Amino acid sequence: MLMVRAIIRIEKVEEVLKELSVAGFPSVSKMDVVGRGKQKGFKFGDILYDEIPKEMLLIIVNDEDKDAVINIIMRIAKTGENGAFGDGKIFVSPVDEAYTVSTNSKGL
Amino acid sequence: MKEVMAIIRVKKISKTKKALLNAGFPSMTCRNILGRGKRKVDFMLTISPQEAANEIPELYEASSEEHRLVPKRLLTLIVQDDEVKKVVDGIMEINSTGNPGDGKIFILPISEAYRIRTGETGKYAL
Numbered sequence: 001m002l003m004v005r006a007i008i009r010i011e012k013v014e015e016v017l018k019e020l021s022v023a024g025f026p027s028v029s030k031m032d033v034v035g036r037g038k039q040k041g042f043k044f045g046d047i048l049y050d051e052i053p054k055e056m057l058l059i060i061v062n063d064e065d066k067d068a069v070i071n072i073i074m075r076i077a078k079t080g081e082n083g084a085f086g087d088g089k090i091f092v093s094p095v096d097e098a099y100t101v102s103t104n105s106k107g108l
Numbered sequence: 109m110k111e112v113m114a115i116i117r118v119k120k121i122s123k124t125k126k127a128l129l130n131a132g133f134p135s136m137t138c139r140n141i142l143g144r145g146k147r148k149v150d151f152m153l154t155i156s157p158q159e160a161a162n163e164i165p166e167l168y169e170a171s172s173e174e175h176r177l178v179p180k181r182l183l184t185l186i187v188q189d190d191e192v193k194k195v196v197d198g199i200m201e202i203n204s205t206g207n208p209g210d211g212k213i214f215i216l217p218i219s220e221a222y223r224i225r226t227g228e229t230g231k232y233a234l
Contacts, residue, residue, distance in 0.1 A: 026175045029143035095214050101203045102210035
């Protein structure tokens with residue numbers, strides 16, 4: 001199993017969630033985060049904004065579904081044709097085990 | 109070291125905290141998150157079905173069509189490999205009501221840990 005952590009623009013969240021649910025990946029957790037990237041935030045006149053609000057999506061998927069989920073996020077969360085700075089990042093990390101609390105069972 | 113990530117019901121958090129403390133796991137991080145699972149939430153459970161269908165059919169349709177996000181708590185604990193089972197069992201025991209929406213627990217590997225105050229690493233940092 002893999003955990004896909006996607007940090008994306010707030011305004012893109014709704015569309016990404018909709019698309020994921022249509023593609024058969026309804027299970028998602030979402031949290032508010034603030035952060036900056038390689039561009040060190042952005043400068044507006046003299047003021048530097050380096051705590052830019054974003055949304056983080058947590059999705060745990062089976063190994064074979066990873067590419068499908070990443071493709072959807074990549075496609076929807078991108079701004080314009082070529083993308084723009086601040087569109088976000090996707091991180092993938094391994095998950096050893098998963099449990100469902102309601103049924104006391106192992107697995108997704 | 110392992111990271112135990114548990115997504116649980118909001119109202120179960122204080123009981124879970126107490127149980128983990130008694131089991132010897134005082135350190136943890138808790139966040140408010142929104143989430144959804146495999147199943148759709150039937151928000152019409154709060155009103156009688158007939159009433160809902162008569163008065164607001166569009167709302168009933170909309171709520172049963174889409175996967176909506178519900179508030180949950182995300183607990184994160186970093187523990188030694190041999191303690192994982194104890195933590196998982198503890199969380200399961202408190203949170204298991206047998207209904208969908210009780211949550212999930214994920215176990216992730218952690219490669220390093222540091223205590224900022226002293227600079228200790230590995231298991232001494234926990």
